[in-house]
Amino acid sequence: MDTALIRWRSYATEQVSLLVRLVRWALLGALSGALAGAASWVFLDGLERVTHWREDGRQWLVYLLPIVGLAIGVVYHYFGGRSREGNNLLLDEIHEPTSWVPQRMAPMVLVGTWLSHLFGASAGREGTALQMSGSMSDALARVIRLSAADRRVMLIASLAGGFGAVFGVPVAGAVFALEVQSIGRMRFEALVPALTASIVGDRVLRALGAKHSLFDALSPHVTASVLLRVAAAGLLFGLVGAAYSSWVHSLKAMLARRVPWAPLRPFIGGTATIALVLLFGHDYQGLSSPLTARALHGDHLGFAVFALKLLFTIIAIGSGFIGGEVTPLFMMGATLGSALALPLGLDGQLLAAVGFCAVFAGAANTPIACAIMGVELFGGAAFAPIAVGCVIAYAFSGHRSIYTSQRVHTAKSGHRADGSPRVGEWQQWRRNRPDREPQQG
Secondary structure (H helix, E strand, C coil), rough: HHHHHHHHHHHHHHHHHHHHHHHHHHHHHHHHHHHHHHHHHHHHHHHHHHHHHHCCCCCCCCCCCHHHHHHHHHHHHCCHHHHHHHHHHHHHHHHCCCCCCCCCCCHHHHHHHHHHHHCCCCCCCCCHHHHHHHHHHHHHHHHHCCCCHHHHHHHHHHHHHHHHHHHHCHHHHHHHHHHEEECCCHHHHHHHHHHHHHHHHHHHHHHHCCCCCCCCCCCCCCCHHHHHHHHHHHHHHHHHHHHHHHHHHHHHHHHHHCCCCCCCCHHHHHHEEEEEHHHHHCCCCCHHHHHHHHHHHHCCCCHHHHHHHHHHHHHHHHHHHCCCCCHHHHHHHHHHHHHHHHHCCCCCCHHCCCCHHHHHHHHHHHHHHHHHHHHHHHHHHHHHHHHHHHHHHHHHHHCCEEEEEEEHHHHCCCCCCCCCCHHHHHHHHHHHHCCCCCCCC
Protein backbone atom coordinates (compact mmCIF):
# COMPACT_ATOMS: atom_id res chain seq x y z
CA MET A 1 0.00 0.00 0.00
CA ASP A 2 2.80 2.39 0.90
CA THR A 3 4.57 1.60 -2.36
CA ALA A 4 1.41 2.27 -4.38
CA LEU A 5 0.90 5.58 -2.55
CA ILE A 6 4.47 6.64 -3.23
CA ARG A 7 4.06 5.81 -6.91
CA TRP A 8 0.79 7.73 -7.09
CA ARG A 9 2.34 10.78 -5.42
CA SER A 10 5.30 10.63 -7.77
CA TYR A 11 2.99 10.40 -10.75
CA ALA A 12 0.81 13.26 -9.48
CA THR A 13 3.86 15.44 -8.83
CA GLU A 14 5.13 14.77 -12.33
CA GLN A 15 1.77 15.67 -13.88
CA VAL A 16 1.52 18.90 -11.90
CA SER A 17 5.05 19.83 -12.95
CA LEU A 18 4.19 19.14 -16.60
CA LEU A 19 0.99 21.17 -16.30
CA VAL A 20 2.86 24.12 -14.83
CA ARG A 21 5.43 23.95 -17.62
CA LEU A 22 2.74 23.66 -20.27
CA VAL A 23 0.81 26.68 -18.96
CA ARG A 24 4.00 28.73 -18.60
CA TRP A 25 5.18 28.04 -22.11
CA ALA A 26 1.72 28.43 -23.59
CA LEU A 27 1.57 31.92 -22.07
CA LEU A 28 5.08 32.82 -23.23
CA GLY A 29 4.33 31.41 -26.67
CA ALA A 30 1.12 33.44 -26.83
CA LEU A 31 3.05 36.61 -25.99
CA SER A 32 5.63 35.85 -28.67
CA GLY A 33 2.86 35.08 -31.16
CA ALA A 34 1.01 38.30 -30.36
CA LEU A 35 4.18 40.29 -31.03
CA ALA A 36 4.77 38.36 -34.25
CA GLY A 37 1.19 38.82 -35.45
CA ALA A 38 1.14 42.55 -34.76
CA ALA A 39 4.54 43.08 -36.37
CA SER A 40 3.59 40.99 -39.40
CA TRP A 41 0.38 43.01 -39.84
CA VAL A 42 2.33 46.28 -39.88
CA PHE A 43 4.81 44.79 -42.32
CA LEU A 44 2.27 43.20 -44.70
CA ASP A 45 0.03 46.26 -44.71
CA GLY A 46 2.98 48.47 -45.63
CA LEU A 47 4.26 45.94 -48.18
CA GLU A 48 0.89 45.84 -49.93
CA ARG A 49 0.76 49.63 -50.06
CA VAL A 50 4.25 50.14 -51.47
CA THR A 51 3.75 47.34 -54.02
CA HIS A 52 0.45 48.77 -55.26
CA TRP A 53 1.92 52.27 -55.37
CA ARG A 54 4.85 51.08 -57.52
CA GLU A 55 2.67 48.99 -59.83
CA ASP A 56 0.15 51.82 -60.28
CA GLY A 57 2.05 53.50 -63.11
CA ARG A 58 5.29 54.05 -61.19
CA GLN A 59 7.44 51.25 -62.56
CA TRP A 60 10.04 53.93 -63.32
CA LEU A 61 11.02 53.74 -59.64
CA VAL A 62 13.29 50.83 -60.54
CA TYR A 63 15.71 53.32 -62.09
CA LEU A 64 16.35 54.62 -58.56
CA LEU A 65 17.04 51.13 -57.21
CA PRO A 66 20.87 51.47 -57.24
CA ILE A 67 20.69 54.67 -55.15
CA VAL A 68 18.26 53.05 -52.72
CA GLY A 69 20.48 49.98 -52.53
CA LEU A 70 23.45 52.19 -51.73
CA ALA A 71 21.46 53.90 -48.95
CA ILE A 72 20.35 50.58 -47.47
CA GLY A 73 23.92 49.31 -47.66
CA VAL A 74 25.30 52.39 -45.88
CA VAL A 75 22.79 52.11 -43.03
CA TYR A 76 23.42 48.40 -42.50
CA HIS A 77 27.19 48.75 -42.87
CA TYR A 78 27.63 51.57 -40.37
CA PHE A 79 24.68 51.09 -38.02
CA GLY A 80 23.47 47.50 -38.44
CA GLY A 81 25.93 45.67 -36.22
CA ARG A 82 24.94 42.02 -35.90
CA SER A 83 21.61 42.80 -37.60
CA ARG A 84 23.49 42.30 -40.86
CA GLU A 85 23.50 38.55 -40.16
CA GLY A 86 19.70 38.39 -40.56
CA ASN A 87 18.00 35.02 -40.09
CA ASN A 88 21.35 33.32 -39.54
CA LEU A 89 21.81 35.35 -36.36
CA LEU A 90 18.58 33.91 -34.96
CA LEU A 91 19.66 30.35 -35.74
CA ASP A 92 23.10 30.94 -34.22
CA GLU A 93 21.55 32.31 -31.04
CA ILE A 94 19.33 29.23 -30.77
CA HIS A 95 22.30 26.90 -31.09
CA GLU A 96 24.96 28.91 -29.25
CA PRO A 97 23.57 31.88 -27.31
CA THR A 98 26.20 34.62 -27.01
CA SER A 99 24.37 37.95 -26.83
CA TRP A 100 20.91 39.45 -27.24
CA VAL A 101 19.44 39.94 -30.69
CA PRO A 102 19.79 43.67 -31.51
CA GLN A 103 16.54 45.55 -30.99
CA ARG A 104 17.39 47.68 -34.04
CA MET A 105 16.98 44.57 -36.21
CA ALA A 106 13.17 44.90 -36.35
CA PRO A 107 12.88 48.50 -37.61
CA MET A 108 15.87 48.15 -39.92
CA VAL A 109 14.62 45.04 -41.69
CA LEU A 110 11.09 46.47 -41.86
CA VAL A 111 12.10 49.71 -43.59
CA GLY A 112 14.77 47.99 -45.67
CA THR A 113 12.27 45.48 -47.05
CA TRP A 114 9.68 48.15 -47.80
CA LEU A 115 12.28 50.15 -49.73
CA SER A 116 13.52 47.07 -51.60
CA HIS A 117 9.99 46.30 -52.78
CA LEU A 118 9.01 49.91 -53.44
CA PHE A 119 11.86 50.31 -55.90
CA GLY A 120 11.48 46.89 -57.48
CA ALA A 121 14.03 44.43 -56.07
CA SER A 122 13.05 40.77 -56.37
CA ALA A 123 12.81 39.87 -52.68
CA GLY A 124 10.40 38.05 -50.39
CA ARG A 125 8.90 38.60 -46.98
CA GLU A 126 9.59 35.70 -44.63
CA GLY A 127 13.01 37.02 -43.60
CA THR A 128 11.45 40.27 -42.46
CA ALA A 129 8.73 38.54 -40.44
CA LEU A 130 11.19 36.16 -38.76
CA GLN A 131 13.68 38.89 -37.90
CA MET A 132 11.06 41.28 -36.53
CA SER A 133 9.50 38.51 -34.45
CA GLY A 134 12.88 37.25 -33.23
CA SER A 135 14.10 40.71 -32.26
CA MET A 136 10.92 41.58 -30.37
CA SER A 137 10.61 38.21 -28.63
CA ASP A 138 14.24 38.32 -27.54
CA ALA A 139 13.67 41.79 -26.13
CA LEU A 140 10.76 40.35 -24.14
CA ALA A 141 12.97 37.49 -22.94
CA ARG A 142 15.48 40.06 -21.73
CA VAL A 143 12.84 42.05 -19.84
CA ILE A 144 11.47 38.99 -18.02
CA ARG A 145 15.02 37.63 -17.51
CA LEU A 146 14.72 34.21 -19.08
CA SER A 147 17.61 31.80 -18.73
CA ALA A 148 19.78 30.96 -21.74
CA ALA A 149 17.95 27.66 -22.23
CA ASP A 150 14.53 29.31 -22.02
CA ARG A 151 15.67 32.08 -24.33
CA ARG A 152 16.46 29.47 -26.98
CA VAL A 153 12.93 28.13 -26.73
CA MET A 154 11.54 31.65 -26.94
CA LEU A 155 13.49 32.30 -30.14
CA ILE A 156 12.11 29.09 -31.64
CA ALA A 157 8.61 30.28 -30.75
CA SER A 158 9.35 33.60 -32.45
CA LEU A 159 10.26 31.80 -35.69
CA ALA A 160 6.99 29.90 -35.52
CA GLY A 161 4.97 33.03 -34.84
CA GLY A 162 6.58 34.96 -37.68
CA PHE A 163 6.30 32.20 -40.28
CA GLY A 164 2.80 31.11 -39.29
CA ALA A 165 1.50 34.68 -39.29
CA VAL A 166 3.07 35.99 -42.48
CA PHE A 167 1.96 33.01 -44.60
CA GLY A 168 -1.25 32.08 -42.77
CA VAL A 169 -0.11 28.51 -42.05
CA PRO A 170 -0.11 28.07 -38.25
CA VAL A 171 0.64 24.34 -38.10
CA ALA A 172 3.35 24.52 -40.75
CA GLY A 173 4.77 27.57 -38.97
CA ALA A 174 5.24 25.60 -35.76
CA VAL A 175 6.83 22.64 -37.53
CA PHE A 176 9.07 24.96 -39.57
CA ALA A 177 10.47 26.49 -36.38
CA LEU A 178 11.24 23.04 -34.95
CA GLU A 179 12.69 21.70 -38.20
CA VAL A 180 14.68 24.57 -39.71
CA GLN A 181 17.43 24.77 -37.09
CA SER A 182 19.11 21.47 -37.94
CA ILE A 183 19.10 18.85 -40.65
CA GLY A 184 18.13 15.59 -38.98
CA ARG A 185 16.87 16.97 -35.67
CA MET A 186 13.72 18.61 -34.33
CA ARG A 187 13.57 20.36 -30.96
CA PHE A 188 10.37 18.98 -29.44
CA GLU A 189 11.00 20.75 -26.13
CA ALA A 190 9.76 23.87 -27.95
CA LEU A 191 6.62 22.23 -29.38
CA VAL A 192 4.08 23.87 -27.06
CA PRO A 193 5.34 27.47 -27.33
CA ALA A 194 5.99 27.10 -31.06
CA LEU A 195 2.47 25.87 -31.81
CA THR A 196 0.93 28.45 -29.50
CA ALA A 197 2.96 31.30 -31.01
CA SER A 198 2.14 30.28 -34.56
CA ILE A 199 -1.60 29.97 -33.92
CA VAL A 200 -1.77 33.21 -31.91
CA GLY A 201 0.34 35.07 -34.47
CA ASP A 202 -1.96 33.98 -37.29
CA ARG A 203 -5.10 34.83 -35.29
CA VAL A 204 -3.80 38.27 -34.28
CA LEU A 205 -2.87 39.13 -37.84
CA ARG A 206 -6.28 38.07 -39.15
CA ALA A 207 -8.06 39.95 -36.35
CA LEU A 208 -6.25 43.11 -37.40
CA GLY A 209 -7.76 42.74 -40.85
CA ALA A 210 -4.99 41.11 -42.90
CA LYS A 211 -6.06 38.71 -45.61
CA HIS A 212 -3.94 35.97 -47.16
CA SER A 213 -4.16 34.77 -50.72
CA LEU A 214 -6.65 31.93 -51.08
CA PHE A 215 -5.80 29.02 -53.34
CA ASP A 216 -8.12 26.48 -54.93
CA ALA A 217 -8.55 23.28 -52.94
CA LEU A 218 -7.20 20.44 -55.06
CA SER A 219 -8.86 17.06 -55.57
CA PRO A 220 -6.36 15.12 -57.68
CA HIS A 221 -6.77 11.53 -58.79
CA VAL A 222 -3.70 10.02 -57.15
CA THR A 223 -2.27 6.84 -58.63
CA ALA A 224 1.11 5.14 -58.46
CA SER A 225 1.93 6.54 -61.89
CA VAL A 226 1.11 10.07 -60.73
CA LEU A 227 3.29 9.72 -57.64
CA LEU A 228 6.23 8.39 -59.70
CA ARG A 229 6.03 11.35 -62.06
CA VAL A 230 5.70 13.74 -59.14
CA ALA A 231 8.82 12.14 -57.65
CA ALA A 232 10.68 12.82 -60.91
CA ALA A 233 9.60 16.44 -60.71
CA GLY A 234 10.60 16.50 -57.04
CA LEU A 235 14.16 15.63 -58.02
CA LEU A 236 14.26 18.71 -60.25
CA PHE A 237 12.65 20.85 -57.54
CA GLY A 238 15.38 19.77 -55.14
CA LEU A 239 18.14 20.55 -57.62
CA VAL A 240 16.65 24.01 -58.21
CA GLY A 241 16.50 24.68 -54.46
CA ALA A 242 20.12 23.60 -54.11
CA ALA A 243 21.20 25.64 -57.13
CA TYR A 244 19.52 28.75 -55.82
CA SER A 245 21.19 28.37 -52.42
CA SER A 246 24.61 27.74 -53.94
CA TRP A 247 24.43 30.55 -56.49
CA VAL A 248 23.16 33.23 -54.12
CA HIS A 249 25.88 32.41 -51.57
CA SER A 250 28.49 32.30 -54.34
CA LEU A 251 27.42 35.74 -55.53
CA LYS A 252 27.65 37.10 -51.99
CA ALA A 253 31.15 35.64 -51.60
CA MET A 254 32.32 36.95 -54.98
CA LEU A 255 31.06 40.47 -54.28
CA ALA A 256 32.65 40.40 -50.83
CA ARG A 257 36.00 39.58 -52.43
CA ARG A 258 35.82 42.04 -55.30
CA VAL A 259 33.87 44.90 -53.73
CA PRO A 260 35.41 45.55 -50.29
CA TRP A 261 33.04 48.41 -49.42
CA ALA A 262 29.77 46.60 -48.64
CA PRO A 263 27.32 49.45 -49.46
CA LEU A 264 28.47 49.40 -53.08
CA ARG A 265 27.27 45.81 -53.55
CA PRO A 266 23.50 46.55 -53.61
CA PHE A 267 24.26 49.52 -55.87
CA ILE A 268 25.74 47.03 -58.34
CA GLY A 269 22.80 44.66 -57.82
CA GLY A 270 20.34 47.48 -58.44
CA THR A 271 22.12 48.40 -61.67
CA ALA A 272 22.01 44.76 -62.82
CA THR A 273 18.28 44.64 -62.01
CA ILE A 274 17.68 47.69 -64.22
CA ALA A 275 19.44 45.91 -67.09
CA LEU A 276 17.28 42.82 -66.58
CA VAL A 277 14.10 44.93 -66.46
CA LEU A 278 15.04 46.61 -69.75
CA LEU A 279 15.54 43.18 -71.31
CA PHE A 280 12.65 41.20 -69.82
CA GLY A 281 10.13 43.64 -68.34
CA HIS A 282 8.72 44.29 -64.88
CA ASP A 283 7.00 40.95 -64.16
CA TYR A 284 9.88 39.59 -62.10
CA GLN A 285 10.20 42.46 -59.63
CA GLY A 286 8.96 42.21 -56.04
CA LEU A 287 6.94 39.14 -55.15
CA SER A 288 5.73 38.42 -58.72
CA SER A 289 2.41 37.31 -57.21
CA PRO A 290 0.42 37.48 -60.49
CA LEU A 291 2.69 34.89 -62.10
CA THR A 292 2.40 32.63 -59.07
CA ALA A 293 -1.40 32.94 -59.18
CA ARG A 294 -1.48 32.07 -62.88
CA ALA A 295 0.58 28.92 -62.32
CA LEU A 296 -1.57 27.82 -59.38
CA HIS A 297 -4.74 28.36 -61.41
CA GLY A 298 -3.49 25.92 -64.03
CA ASP A 299 -2.07 28.23 -66.72
CA HIS A 300 0.84 26.72 -68.61
CA LEU A 301 3.95 28.87 -68.23
CA GLY A 302 7.25 28.28 -69.98
CA PHE A 303 10.57 27.42 -68.36
CA ALA A 304 11.83 30.95 -69.00
CA VAL A 305 9.44 32.34 -66.38
CA PHE A 306 10.95 30.31 -63.56
CA ALA A 307 14.50 30.89 -64.82
CA LEU A 308 14.11 34.66 -64.96
CA LYS A 309 12.68 34.86 -61.46
CA LEU A 310 15.62 32.76 -60.29
CA LEU A 311 18.03 35.22 -61.91
CA PHE A 312 16.30 38.36 -60.63
CA THR A 313 16.22 37.00 -57.07
CA ILE A 314 19.82 35.78 -57.00
CA ILE A 315 20.97 39.26 -58.03
CA ALA A 316 18.77 41.06 -55.49
CA ILE A 317 19.48 38.86 -52.47
CA GLY A 318 23.07 38.08 -53.42
CA SER A 319 23.93 41.76 -53.71
CA GLY A 320 22.47 42.68 -50.34
CA PHE A 321 18.89 43.88 -50.77
CA ILE A 322 16.67 43.29 -47.75
CA GLY A 323 13.74 40.87 -47.60
CA GLY A 324 13.06 37.17 -47.59
CA GLU A 325 13.72 34.43 -50.09
CA VAL A 326 10.76 32.14 -49.48
CA THR A 327 8.09 33.90 -51.56
CA PRO A 328 10.36 34.06 -54.64
CA LEU A 329 11.10 30.37 -54.09
CA PHE A 330 7.34 29.69 -53.94
CA MET A 331 7.01 31.48 -57.28
CA MET A 332 9.94 29.61 -58.83
CA GLY A 333 8.49 26.28 -57.71
CA ALA A 334 4.97 27.01 -58.91
CA THR A 335 6.08 28.23 -62.34
CA LEU A 336 8.58 25.39 -62.77
CA GLY A 337 5.81 22.93 -61.86
CA SER A 338 3.58 24.58 -64.45
CA ALA A 339 6.30 24.20 -67.10
CA LEU A 340 6.98 20.56 -66.18
CA ALA A 341 3.33 19.50 -66.15
CA LEU A 342 3.00 19.15 -69.91
CA PRO A 343 6.12 17.00 -70.56
CA LEU A 344 5.33 14.85 -67.50
CA GLY A 345 1.67 14.47 -68.41
CA LEU A 346 0.42 15.82 -65.08
CA ASP A 347 -2.26 18.31 -64.12
CA GLY A 348 -0.67 21.76 -64.20
CA GLN A 349 -2.51 23.00 -61.13
CA LEU A 350 -1.37 20.00 -59.08
CA LEU A 351 2.29 20.14 -60.12
CA ALA A 352 2.39 23.91 -59.59
CA ALA A 353 1.17 23.35 -56.02
CA VAL A 354 3.77 20.61 -55.49
CA GLY A 355 6.52 22.86 -56.83
CA PHE A 356 5.31 25.77 -54.70
CA CYS A 357 6.05 23.71 -51.59
CA ALA A 358 8.89 21.46 -52.76
CA VAL A 359 11.44 23.99 -54.03
CA PHE A 360 11.35 25.69 -50.64
CA ALA A 361 11.52 22.29 -48.91
CA GLY A 362 14.77 21.61 -50.77
CA ALA A 363 16.22 25.09 -50.31
CA ALA A 364 15.52 25.22 -46.55
CA ASN A 365 15.69 21.48 -45.69
CA THR A 366 12.19 21.57 -44.18
CA PRO A 367 10.20 18.81 -45.96
CA ILE A 368 7.77 18.09 -43.12
CA ALA A 369 6.81 21.74 -42.63
CA CYS A 370 6.38 22.22 -46.37
CA ALA A 371 4.20 19.11 -46.76
CA ILE A 372 1.96 20.36 -43.94
CA MET A 373 1.92 23.81 -45.52
CA GLY A 374 0.63 22.18 -48.69
CA VAL A 375 -2.32 20.77 -46.78
CA GLU A 376 -3.09 24.12 -45.15
CA LEU A 377 -2.97 25.93 -48.50
CA PHE A 378 -4.29 23.38 -51.01
CA GLY A 379 -6.32 20.89 -48.97
CA GLY A 380 -5.75 17.39 -47.64
CA ALA A 381 -6.59 15.59 -50.88
CA ALA A 382 -3.29 16.70 -52.37
CA PHE A 383 -1.21 15.67 -49.37
CA ALA A 384 0.35 12.53 -50.89
CA PRO A 385 1.80 14.12 -54.05
CA ILE A 386 2.90 17.25 -52.17
CA ALA A 387 4.60 15.13 -49.49
CA VAL A 388 6.35 13.01 -52.13
CA GLY A 389 7.57 16.10 -53.95
CA CYS A 390 8.84 17.73 -50.74
CA VAL A 391 10.67 14.63 -49.49
CA ILE A 392 12.34 13.93 -52.84
CA ALA A 393 13.34 17.60 -53.17
CA TYR A 394 14.82 17.53 -49.67
CA ALA A 395 16.78 14.36 -50.43
CA PHE A 396 18.30 15.70 -53.66
CA SER A 397 19.10 19.22 -52.46
CA GLY A 398 22.16 17.88 -50.66
CA HIS A 399 23.61 19.71 -47.67
CA ARG A 400 22.88 23.19 -48.96
CA SER A 401 20.52 25.74 -47.52
CA ILE A 402 19.40 29.34 -47.85
CA TYR A 403 20.24 29.51 -44.11
CA THR A 404 24.00 28.99 -43.78
CA SER A 405 23.77 28.80 -39.96
CA GLN A 406 21.49 25.77 -40.17
CA ARG A 407 23.28 22.83 -38.52
CA VAL A 408 23.81 19.32 -39.86
CA HIS A 409 22.90 17.09 -36.92
CA THR A 410 22.48 13.93 -39.00
CA ALA A 411 23.67 13.85 -42.60
CA LYS A 412 21.18 12.88 -45.29
CA SER A 413 23.19 9.70 -45.79
CA GLY A 414 22.08 8.72 -42.28
CA HIS A 415 25.42 9.27 -40.55
CA ARG A 416 25.71 11.41 -37.43
CA ALA A 417 27.64 14.62 -38.11
CA ASP A 418 29.91 15.02 -35.09
CA GLY A 419 29.85 18.56 -33.77
CA SER A 420 26.79 19.53 -35.86
CA PRO A 421 28.63 21.79 -38.32
CA ARG A 422 26.90 24.70 -40.01
CA VAL A 423 25.61 24.05 -43.51
CA GLY A 424 27.88 26.84 -44.68
CA GLU A 425 30.87 24.90 -43.33
CA TRP A 426 29.75 21.48 -44.50
CA GLN A 427 32.19 21.03 -47.37
CA GLN A 428 35.16 21.94 -45.18
CA TRP A 429 33.93 19.66 -42.40
CA ARG A 430 33.54 16.80 -44.86
CA ARG A 431 37.04 17.28 -46.25
CA ASN A 432 38.49 17.25 -42.74
CA ARG A 433 36.67 14.04 -41.78
CA PRO A 434 36.60 11.84 -44.89
CA ASP A 435 36.72 8.68 -42.80
CA ARG A 436 33.53 9.56 -40.93
CA GLU A 437 31.31 10.85 -43.69
CA PRO A 438 30.81 9.33 -47.13
CA GLN A 439 30.96 11.67 -50.11
CA GLN A 440 27.59 13.30 -50.63
CA GLY A 441 26.71 16.79 -51.86
